[in-house]
Amino acid sequence: MNTDRHTPVPRLALRWGLAAVLLIALLIGGALAANRVLFSPAHLVVDLxxxxxxxxxxxxxxxxxxxxxxxxxxxxxxxxLARTQEGITDFTADDTQVDPNDPDLRVVTARYKAGGVDKQSQYTLRHTGKTWLFFDTWAFEPSTLPTVRIKANTVNEVSVNGQQIPLKAGVSTLPVFYPSVLDASFSTKNFAADTRGVVVTGPSADPVRIALKTQPTKAFIAAINSKVKKYLDGCAKQQVLMPSGCPFAYNTTARVDSSSISWSIDKYPTIDVSYYNGAWVLAPLQVTASVDLVEQDLRTGAKEAKKVTDEFSFTAQLTTSTTEVSVVPVSGGEQVAH
Structure with a gap:
């Protein structure tokens, strides 16, 4: 009589089998964990x-x-490009949402600081498949980069994040990545504009605008002041009652010895310039001048030493560039103040 006997499975083989199953489970679990972290849409945003x-x-x-x-x-x-990112710190992308209208789309919100201020940007990515069975692949949805429009008057170029940018008719448009921080300014001998910065956080149909406010420099005002002063000093040297091409004059019916005439400037004009209708203009100027002279009465022949002080107004036209300025007084002729 034959009796079937079952040979017991060796314990060692059983242990190896269990170990293999556990290893496979660990590998699958590790792959899934890696997929959630290293192959996630948020990871692609951080890589960008x-x-x-x-x-x-x-x-x-x-x-x-x-x-x-x-x-x-x-x-x-x-x-x-690297300079536009210097102000971006503490960048994280840990908020991912499924697009309610398309299950293959993910909207990733990145949070960061721009110049120390909390900001955020959003990115849309599409699931494009898998590699090696476990690992998801993602791609950014096609988009158009945002732009920054920089405007300035008087100058032909400005500095953007340390790089000189030419202007055409006072304007330049720069496509940029996001997020980015752009700082624009300029400084020349005669004109300057303080730095203005913008933070670009995402695409937009309209450009982000930077309008630089041009201001005259101290050197520019000093140059005009020097030319006006030199012009008036030249007028004061003329020993006549009505200096030629000059704003001041003295009228009298008495006889005056020309050798006794002496003009002096008591108060020079205050220089005030502004930008109007595409050009720099000089506000009306006012000078206080005195004339010393000796008058002789035509009827009696008596002589009298006099000093007369009065205020006189005049205007002047400016011709400017970033390095030069010309001043042409309008009242009293076309004498250029050199």
């Missing part, structure tokens, strides 16, 4: 920001799949 901070505009543009609007592309690569 790293490329921007490093000044790698080509790689960033490839990731973002964005169209570049017309304009000066100086802020899209290299040192200038």
């Amino acid at each position: 920001q790293k490329q921007l901070a490093a000044g790698h505009g080509g790689q960033a543009l490839g990731l973002l799949q964005a169209q570049v609007p017309k304009g000066d592309a100086v802020a899209l690569d290299g040192e200038v």
Whole structure:
């Protein structure tokens, strides 16, 4: 009589089998965890920001799949791009939401500080498949980069994040990545504009605008003041009652010995310039002048030493550039104040 006997499974083989199952479970769990972290849409956003901070505009543009609007592309690569990111700190992208209208889309909200101020940007990414069975692949939805429009009068170029940018008719448009911080200013011998900064947080149909306020420099005002003073001093040297091409004069019916005439300036004009209708204009000028002279009465022949002080007004036209200025007094002729 034959009796079937079951050979017991060796304990060692059972242990190896359990270990293999556990290892596979760990590998699958690790892959799923890695997929949630390293292959997530948020991770791609952080990678994009790293490329921007490093000044790698080509790689960033490839990731973002964005169209570049017309304009000066100086802020899209290299040192200038890296400078636009210097004010961006504490960048995190840990808020991901499913688009309610498309389950393959994710909206990632990144939070950061721009110049110490809390800001945020949003990115839309599409699920494009899987690699190695477990790992999701994502791609940014195509978009158009935002632009910054910089406007300034009087000058032909401005400084943007340390880079000189030419202006055309006082305007320049720069396509930029986001987020970015742009600072614009300029400084010349005669004119300057304080730094104005903007933070670009995302695409927009309209450009972000920077309007620089041009101000005359102290050197510019001093140059005008010097030319006006020299002009008036030249007028005061003329020993006549009505100096030629000058704003002041003295009228009398008495006889005056010309050798006794002596003009002096008691108070020079205050220089006040402003920008009007596309040009720099000088406000009306007022000078206080005195004339010393000896008058002789035509009837009696008596002589009298007199000093007469009065205020006189005149205007002047300015012709300016960023380094030069010409002053042409209008009242009393076309004598140029050199």
